[in-house]
Amino acid sequence: MGKVIVSFTMSLDGFVAGTNVDREHPMGEGGDRLHRWLFDTASDLDKEMATDMSARVGAVVLGRRTFDVGLQHWEDTPYPAPSFVLTHEKRSQLKMKSAAFTFVNDGVRSALRQARQAAGSKDIVIMGASTAQQVLTAGLVEEVTLQLAPILLGKGCRLFDKIGSAIELKSTQVAASPLVTHLRFDVL
């Protein structure tokens, strides 16, 4: 059975997006520089890491806000896999190029159950900082994967906020590229 993974590109001061995230600026003000490693300047290692992660993903669970600001940018599901959006809005399935968005109204555990079924033996990736926090504090995350960007953003959206109590991890991978440090941890 696949793992539940939290995977983010994070600044050294813990931000995964800048301030004023909206549809035009899904990464917020100044947040685009976090993702340099995914674009033209990517190294072979960066590309390999991105491809590996994409291949692992069997389903996605994401917050409503991440869906709202990301959709126009992705023009598809964020990974080529069934994607489950946490929302209070009743809405029918939205088919995209690679897979479909399913809108889940009864909470994160239900979304994870549906994602588990869709993912088969592959992994489930959690997107959106507040969704990641919910799943982490519920004790349901098995792996944390970070691309640590060499920048202090100074302000924005923090990944590890409102966690409240300690969660022990074990480092399982460290790999440095010129643009980010790839870190992988198991949750103990």
Add this chain to the structure above:
Amino acid sequence: MGKVIVSFTMSLDGFVAGTNVDREHPMGEGGDRLHRWLFDTASDLDKEMATDMSARVGAVVLGRRTFDVGLQHWEDTPYPAPSFVLTHEKRSQLKMKSAAFTFVNDGVRSALRQARQAAGSKDIVIMGASTAQQVLTAGLVEEVTLQLAPILLGKGCRLFDKIGSAIELKSTQVAASPLVTHLRFDVL
């Protein structure tokens, strides 16, 4: 001329101490686990990194609170080098085993000037999160060295707080031990 360095052991969620830091608990509640890599379970790499840093330090600039909570624990200056404490209190020099504490009343730039003179060609290390923030936002830090601990503390004292605007870094070293990931950055 040596560099001005910010060097801390930090949890993955950005904390350098737990909550309720006091003289009995200089690392705060739950914060002691950050420093496992310095004690009995240290690997050869961890020991080498600690020795290397110690050899680089020609002077220390630290906040009053760090001095207050640390002194009883160190029973000396925090590194074996002249140490400059930022404080409003007028106080004469305090000689310790390895070096002396000098109390500086006229701000961080004055402390850095005095530390620079004392350090000669060696580096100046900044201790205390709020002092580090002051020196960072003043644009006076040249290197950030972190030992990233595989834990989410959930609460405590954040290193990179109140930074406010972006600071670009360049990764210059990544080295993994079982207990921490050693990261070094130049400030651009």
